[in-house]
Amino acid sequence: MSDKNSRRSFIKQAAVAAAAFTIVPRHVLGGSGFVAPSDKLMVAGIGVGGKGESDIKSFYDSGKAEIAFLCDVDDRRSAKTRGRFPKAKYYKDYREMLDKEHKHIDAVSVSGPDHNHAIHALAAMELGKHVYVQKPLTHDIWEARVLTDAAKRYKVVTQMGNQGSSNDGTRQVKEWYEAGLVGDVHTVYCWTDRPVWPQGIKWPAGKAEIPKELDWDLWLGTAPQKDYVDHLVPFNWRGWWDYGTGALGDMGCHLVEVPFSVLGLQYVQDVHASVGTVYVDEFKRGVFPESCPPSSHATMTFPKTDRTAGPVTLHWMDGGIQPARPEELEANEIFGDGGNGILMIGTKGKILADTYGENARLLPTSRKEQVALKYERVPGQASGHYAQWVEACIAGYGKKEVSAPFEISGPLTECLLMANLAIRGADMNVDGKYPGRNLKLLWDNDNMKVTNFDMVNQFVKREYRSGWEMKYKF
Numbered sequence: 001m002s003d004k005n006s007r008r009s010f011i012k013q014a015a016v017a018a019a020a021f022t023i024v025p026r027h028v029l030g031g032s033g034f035v036a037p038s039d040k041l042m043v044a045g046i047g048v049g050g051k052g053e054s055d056i057k058s059f060y061d062s063g064k065a066e067i068a069f070l071c072d073v074d075d076r077r078s079a080k081t082r083g084r085f086p087k088a089k090y091y092k093d094y095r096e097m098l099d100k101e102h103k104h105i106d107a108v109s110v111s112g113p114d115h116n117h118a119i120h121a122l123a124a125m126e127l128g129k130h131v132y133v134q135k136p137l138t139h140d141i142w143e144a145r146v147l148t149d150a151a152k153r154y155k156v157v158t159q160m161g162n163q164g165s166s167n168d169g170t171r172q173v174k175e176w177y178e179a180g181l182v183g184d185v186h187t188v189y190c191w192t193d194r195p196v197w198p199q200g201i202k203w204p205a206g207k208a209e210i211p212k213e214l215d216w217d218l219w220l221g222t223a224p225q226k227d228y229v230d231h232l233v234p235f236n237w238r239g240w241w242d243y244g245t246g247a248l249g250d251m252g253c254h255l256v257e258v259p260f261s262v263l264g265l266q267y268v269q270d271v272h273a274s275v276g277t278v279y280v281d282e283f284k285r286g287v288f289p290e291s292c293p294p295s296s297h298a299t300m301t302f303p304k305t306d307r308t309a310g311p312v313t314l315h316w317m318d319g320g321i322q323p324a325r326p327e328e329l330e331a332n333e334i335f336g337d338g339g340n341g342i343l344m345i346g347t348k349g350k351i352l353a354d355t356y357g358e359n360a361r362l363l364p365t366s367r368k369e370q371v372a373l374k375y376e377r378v379p380g381q382a383s384g385h386y387a388q389w390v391e392a393c394i395a396g397y398g399k400k401e402v403s404a405p406f407e408i409s410g411p412l413t414e415c416l417l418m419a420n421l422a423i424r425g426a427d428m429n430v431d432g433k434y435p436g437r438n439l440k441l442l443w444d445n446d447n448m449k450v451t452n453f454d455m456v457n458q459f460v461k462r463e464y465r466s467g468w469e470m471k472y473k474f
Contacts, residue, residue: 039064039394040064040065040066041059041064041065041066041106041107041130041390041393041394042065042066042068042104042105042106042107043056043059043065043066043067043068043069043105043106043107043108043109043390044068044069044070044071044097044098044101044105044107044108044109044124044129045067045069045070045071045072045081045108045109045111046071046072046094046097046108046109046110046111046112046120046124047071047072047109047110047111047112047113047120047134048070048071048072048077048078048081048082048111049072049074049076049077049078049079049080049081049234050077050111050234050235051111051134051161052072052081052109052111052112052134053080053081055109055111055132055134055161055386056070056081056084056085056109057081057084058383058385058386058387059109059132059386059389059390060085061386061387062386062387062390062391063387064387064390064391064394065107065390067085067088068088068089068101068104068105069088069089069090069091069097069101069104069105070082070085070088070089070090070091071090071091071092071093071094071097072090072092073092073093073112073214073215073218073219074211074213074214074215074219074233074234075092075213075214076211076213076214077234078090089101092215092218093215093218094120094123095123098123098124098127102127102129105127105129106129106130106393107129107130107131107132107157107390107393108120108121108124108129108130108131108132109131109132109133110124110131110132110133110134111133111134111161112221113219113237113243113244114136114138114139114238114243114244114245114249115139115221115222115223115242115243115244116221116222117133117134117136117137117138117139117143118138118139118140118143118144118146118147118222118470119221119222119468119470120133121133121147122146122147122150122470122472125147125150125151125154125156126150126154128154128155128156129156130156130157130158130389130392130393130397131156131157131158131159132158132159132160132161132386132389133147133158133159133160133161134160134161135160135161135162135249135250135253135254135409135413136245136248136249136250136252136253136413136416136417137160137253137406137409137410137412137413138413138417139222139243139244139245139249139417139462140417140459140460140461140462141414141417141418141421141448141460141461142448142460142461143461143470144410144411144413144414144417145410145414145448145474146470146472146474147406147410148406148407148410148411149472149474150406150472151405151406151407151410152407155397155398156397157389157392157393157396157397157400157402157405158402158405158406158409159385159388159389159392159402159403159404159405159409160253160404160406160409160412160413161385161404162253162254162257162404162409163356163382163383163385163386164254164257164258164355164356164357164358164382165257165261165357165385165403165404165409166378166380166381166382166384166385166388166403166404167356167357167358167378167381167382168377168381169258169353169356169357169358169359169360170257170258170261170262170357171374171375171376171377172360173258173262173344173351173353173357173360174261174262174374174375175371175372175373175374175375176351176360176362176369176371177262177263177307177344177346177351178374179369179371180348181348181349181362181367181369181371182344182346182347182348182349182350182351182362183346183347183348183349184308184309184310184346184347185259185262185263185308185312185344185345185346185351186308186309186310186311186312186313186345186346186347187312187313187314187315187344187345188259188263188312188313188314188315188342188343188344188345189314189315189317189323189341189342189343189345190252190255190256190259190314190315190316190317190341190342190343191255191315191316191317191318191321191322191323191336191340191341192247192251192255192317192318192339192340192355193318193319193320193338193339193340194247194250194251194318194319194339194340195238195239195246195247195250195292195294195318195319197235197236197238197239198231198236198239198291199239199246199247199291199292199293199294199319200276200277200278200286200287200288200291200292200293200294201239201278201288201291202286202288202290202291203229203240203288203290203291204229204230204231206229207227207228207229208227208228208229208230209228210228214228214233216228219233220465221465221468222462222464222465222468222470223242223243223465224242224465225465226242238250238292239291239292240290240291240292241289241290241291241292241424241459242290244292245292245416245417245420246292246293246296246318246420246423247292247296247318247319248296248298248316248318248416248417248419248420248423249416249417249420251318251340251355252316252416252419253409253412253413253416254340254355254356255340255341255342255355256314256316256412256415256416257357257404257412258342258344258353258357258360259312259314259342259344260408260411260412260415261408262307262344263302263305263307263308263312264305264306264307264308265302265305265312265314265411265415266302266303266305266411267302267303267411267414267415267418267443267445268300268301268302268414268415268418268419268443269301269302269303269311269442269443269445270300270301270440270441270442270443271298271299271300271301271418271419271421271422271440271441271443272298272299272422272438272439272440272441273296273297273298273299273419273422273423273425273426274296274297274426274437275293275295275296275297275423275426275427276293276294276295276296276319277293277294278294287427287429287434289424289427289428289429292423293319293423293426293427294319295317295318295319295320295321296316296317296318296319296321296423296426297315297316297317297321298315298316298419298420298422298423299313299314299315299316300313300314300315300316300415300418300419301313301314302314302415309347316416316419322335322336322341323343326343326350326352326363328350328363328364329352329363329364329365330364330365333365335352336352336353336354336355337354337355337358337359340354340355341353341354341355342354342357349362349363349367350362350363351363356382378403385403385404388400388402388403389402418441418443420459421441421450421456421459421460422436422441422456424436424456424459425437425439425441425453425455425456428455428456430455435453435455436453436455436456439452439453440452441453441456448460448461
């Protein structure tokens, strides 16, 4: 009886020890990529309201992620996610969370406003954490270059939140293109009906009372010190250059990604833009440089790649501006998805697609050529974008492919922000004149500098608010 009791006690103690072992984060047990017995990725979320809320839920729904920590500067926005994951410890300051909990975190999801993406992501990467960052990857070109480099330096699995890159559409278009169905693509149009938030407006006069649930200083982060104003949080910040990147930052990653990936584009060599203006009254036009313009048209030139016969011209249009309707499209056929679209023009034909590369079709739509499936599809397509990242993190750096690693999404973000340089330059008012209009900005990619209009270089790497600087050396 004594032997049996001892054996029974040993088995019970071993079971308790094994159960405790399964909740230890993967990196503690053997470095990045170690598969813990629980096979769960310990995820921390920074910015867990709005899109961050759906991101966190999608990681959890993969069945392979544990939501361990939540961080948000606004208790109102985070309430739903905190209610869904009551066991996750909650912080307001991401620095405190990473400092105290980094030993218990495998991966970090970043989904705050654009201007703080880079500082949040880099802080996590420097600790060896895998990162998922909402689009656009960063607010500035320099920041995008930093995160692209840091992903390789710290050997972490990365993914940007342009979930359409996991759709079948991009892969199908690539298969059509490589099969020669449209010849060599030389011109691309991408357009959106956004913004759906205020742009081209004056900064509100006065200040408002800061909601008690919001830490305004943490929300500002890298941005200049300003008084809190109504209607900026949680969404309308997108239309202000201090925080957002306009319609290009919001939708560009979903639309430009298709031609960017299919054609193997990299960095813009030159760009020019025109912008819409507003009337402050019936006699006077208004231009408000702090605010993104109500509409814009940017034209980017990309150098020849190993997938093109020569340079590629890419047109970006927002605010409801659209390119000329293709003659191959029937009168009652919808151009794009009605508000957004992608048109790729080749020497032998054209490809039309909707947002996220969905509903890709050859023009005229009567063309039904079939080509062999060449590229593996992502299970669940856009919804599988999240599980793809979780599984890649569990496997470890370099073990599994993801659709939007920083090596792709970093340069993609840079090209969009280059277009924003031209858009901002067109709105720059100097003594009642606009010297940046009607210029083609020439880009020195190695030195990250516009060579013929120095005034916009201040936006390539902006000046951060004191105490919020991001330091990184290539």
